[in-house]
Amino acid sequence: MRADRLVSLVLLLRRRGRLTADVLARELEVSTRTVLRDIEALSAAGVPVHAERGRHGGFALLPGFRTELTGLNHDEALALLTAGSGRGEQVFGLRSALASAMRKVVDALPDGHRATASDAAQRFLVDPDTDLLPRRQVTEEVPAAAMAEIRRAVLAGHRLRVHYAAAGREPGWRTVDPIGLVTVHDRGYLLATRSGMDRTYRLSRVLAAEELPEPARRPDRVDLDRVWRERCAGFLSDGHVTVLVRVAPARREALLDTALAVRAEAPDADGRVRLELAFQDAWHAEWAVWRLGADAEVLAPPSLRTALRDRAAAIAALYDEPS
Template sequence: MRADRLVSLVLLLRQHGRLSATALARELEVSTRTVLRDIEALSAAGVPVYAERGRHGGFALLPGFQTELTGLNHDEALALLVAGSRRGAQVFGLGSALASAMLKVVDALPESYRATAAGAAERLLIDPETDLLARRLVGEEVPDTVVAEVRGAVFAGHKLRIHYAAVDQAPKWRTVDPIGLVTVRGQGYLLATRSGADRTYRLSRVLAAEELDEPAQRPDRVDLDRAWQERSTRFRSGGDQVTVLVRVHPERRQDLVGTALAVLAEEADADGWLRLEVTFQDSRHAEWAVWQLATNAEALTPQWLRDSLRDRAAAIATCYGGSS
């Protein structure tokens, strides 16, 4: 870990010219005291780092210093493969590796390309954390120790023991054969088999994980995209699905359709509103989807959904009916 940090420190100085101990600590996610110790270690190893005092001082390398410390380690190479999604790297516990790998990639560029690439990168923002309405995309917090064990078992082809908290169930230990990892909109999933049956586990519900020495029972090659599509289809076709008839304002049609499993029928009412027959995963899913549209949608059937939405609205009206 320290060797990687020393490499990153040198690359930061090469790319920025001069940085204060505070700036280096922020970039490397360590204390300023650690940065000062690392500077001393580099100097002792013959790396020409010098300090400039004053208000605009900091640490820098002697002009013209070159290094071959750009070799990517395993996690950094892996991080680059998932760099198409910055949140994907975070979900799989590779965020710091991605940052370190990108430093090495930039450093490996010819000097004439380096400034151009850096300038171009500043003009591209991929997958930001909020949309235009300032709605923050909700990610998942998964402990690094858990992700590391899961990721290690997936890549090594070993069995995995997980302490898993399924919905409405007490957590319990399971031993599974991991197949692959998938990230969808910031949510991470482990695809695995258990006793030969397909299983999908949400990473945020894995409370603890332990990679075992025993080889996993799984095919040598897998089409992960196809496996995910098949499991998604089975998920959508199972459970306690409900069909709902909804009137919705045309401008909010996509919001409703985007949350439904399927649209069975659609027609326009005389007032311009749309009448849609849609399917949801279960009653909770249906209630949430219609509720979020407020007065821009009305559930016509079934009656239990109308009653549930009415009771929820009445409870909120009561809450805000009096003075604070």
């Protein structure tokens, strides 16, 4: 780990010039004392790093320290840098590793590509924290130690013990055979089998994990996209509520954001959109449609129409009396 950190320190100085020990410590996620020890180690190894004193001082490198990755053209480098701006690395606990990799890629580019690729990547933004609606995208947190164990087990093909807090149940340990990791809208999932049965675990509910030495019982190769589609289809057919609703086009996205899945969509009368949606349960469906007011109308099931009518009547009666 220290060797990787020393390389990252050199690349930071190569790319950004003179930096203070405090800035380097923040970038590398270590203490200032560790940075000073690393600087001494680099100097002892012959790396031309020197201290510049004064108000605007810091540490800097003499020019000429890099290798060129000549096989990358401009568009290939741009694709890597743009991909690195997404948030999947946060879900899988790879933020520091990605930052280090990006520094190495940028430093290794030929002179003619480095500046143009870096500048161009600033013009692309992937999955920002907020969208045009006033909602902040929240990435689910997973304990770093647990995520590291899960990654190692998935990649090594070993069995895995997870301390898992399923919804509405007490946390408990279970041993699984990991298949792969999936991230969807900043939610991470572990696809696995347990006693031969398909299981999908939400990473944010994993409290701890332990990679086991024995090999996982799983195929040597896997089509993760196909497995995920099959898991989703099974999930949506298992006890969820299907609702047919008419919605104003301007509120379509607000309704879709609350649904589990869209099963059908077609234009309807008066310019509205007719949607067949899956919700977790009746209460979930009622809440999702109610918040849209008169912009959405439930067509089926009748029980949901009745529930919404009764709620509206209770609200109307409440406000019919003077305050």
